[in-house]
Amino acid sequence: MIDKEGTHFPSKTYTSMVLEPAYNEAKKHFIDSMVDIHFAHLIMLVEEGLVEKEEAKKIAKAVSSLNTEEIKTGNYNPQFEDLFFQVEHDLIEDAGDIAGNLHIARSRNDMGIAIYRMTLRKKILTLLEKALTLREALIELSDEHKHTIMIGYTHTQQAQPTTLAHYFNAMTDMLTRDIKRLRAAYETVNRSSMGAAALTTSGFAINRERVKELLGFEGMIDNAWDAVAGADYIAEVATSVQLSALNLGRSIQDFLLWGTQEFGAFILSAPYVQISSIMPQKRNPVSIEHMRALLSSVAGDCQTVLLMLHNTPFGDIVDTEDDMQPYIWKSMETLGGVYELLSSVLLTMEVDKENLLKRAKESFANVTELADTMVRADGLSFRQAHHVVSSTVKELMKNGNKSLEALTLDLLNAQSKLIVGKPSTLTKEELSECLSPEYFVQIRTLQGGPSPSRLEKTIKVRLAEQTDLSNWLIDRNEQLRVSKENVTAIIKEWNIVNE
Secondary structure, eight states, rough: HHHHHHHSSSSSSIIIIIHHHHHHHHHHHTTHHHHHHHHHHHHHHTTTTOHHHHHHHHHHHHHOOOOOHHHHHOOOTTTTTHHHHHHHHHHHHHHGGGGGGGGOOOHHHHHHHHHHHHHHHHHHHHHHHHHHHHHHHHHHHHHHHTOOOOEETTTTTEEEEHHHHHHHHHHHHHHHHHHHHHHHHHHSSSEOOOOOEEEEOOOOOOOOHHHHHTTTTEEEESHHHHHHOOOOHHHHHHHHHHHEEEEHHHHHHHHHHHTSSTOOEEEOOOGGOBOOSOOTOBBHHHHHHHHHHHHHHHHHHHHHHHHHHHHSSSOOGGGGGTTTTTHHHEEEEEHHHHHHHHHHHHHHEEOOHHHHHHHHHHGGGGGGHHHHHHHHHHHHOHHHHHHHHHHHHHHHHTTOOOOGGGGGGGHHHHHHHHHHHHHHOOHHHHHHTTTOOOOOOOOOOSSTTTHHHHHHHHHHHHHHHHHHHHHHHHEEEHHHHHHHHHHHHHHHHOOOOOO
């Protein structure tokens, strides 16, 4: 076994199982942030008089000379445990022993956490951009379908008439909460660990605030132990992403049902359906099916993050680091892809408005308004009116009728006399109106209701919110851009010339 595994660290199996996979992830995701941290820390060391300017120039030149693209495509070298030690070796080879001063008052611990946070904040902003794309699509669909009457369901049963716009607006509001949770997670993530060193800060008089500023962090993790041990920042992202996937998955389930021939709500555009190898008539909605499966995988990857964190000691430990990080990255990338795909699917589908309206007209779902109308017109309590209408519907169904077309004023009056001792004062025209799904929707003008007039006002508010949410995203990206440019400008002022 020793001959097979070797006699020095790392063993062959440990290399293939742990170090090489971790390196392959790190070289893609971490090298740019690592370079940024090298520059920011070096600038601070010079400003605090801990490294001479001329030495710093030599170190900065070596950092600038790193071939990051080559590193990203290179293979793992077991001579170095990880990317950090490989880069440190390359810098010392280039600049000499003085490059080792780059490690003054710094550890892999605080640096690693900063890299994780810098990587994660970028991925959150990318995900938010895609979420806002879907939100914009949902607002557009809400506006398009203000007059698309359909039946709303509760407990999977026909409940009341509403509009497709009302449903899309509900999706918009749920997605908005998901976006706000991700924004809150970003604020938690975007805090600097630099200066915490291994666990207890350092005896060198460094300036933690300055490094925070140079790296574009909005806050700093005050306690050094917490800085290297805390992992709730990634757990907060995981729970936010997981809930976003669960929320969206509920609508995906609806869309799969609504796309069946029996339901007939819409037809997907050709690029999003798959034919059958044997059944010529089939138009399989595989795009939606895959989204359902992918969202489940998002929830699973996020749960993996939480379980890897569970029962770990509160200190610097690998459980919360290299092995964990790829799961949250994958979940975010997948969720963002679903946001993009769903936007395209919904914006290109063909809605069968006539079929949805026909089903609403034939349904018993309109009778809530009949009960409400009897309260207003006949002076009944709502429970009395509810009883009358319920009994009327039961009589219809007893006689084999499956729609409201057979609900006559005579039948309603018969039940009204039987239950409250008097007929309704409604006319045939008034009865017909209150059984109309269009009327049902039109008069529900309260805040949150489905009437077109109410939705017009709601959509204006949602568009204004979209602008605010987009501006927040623009501001955060701009903050990161400016901080990076500031570091670049300072290094440029040092007049480093690469041969």
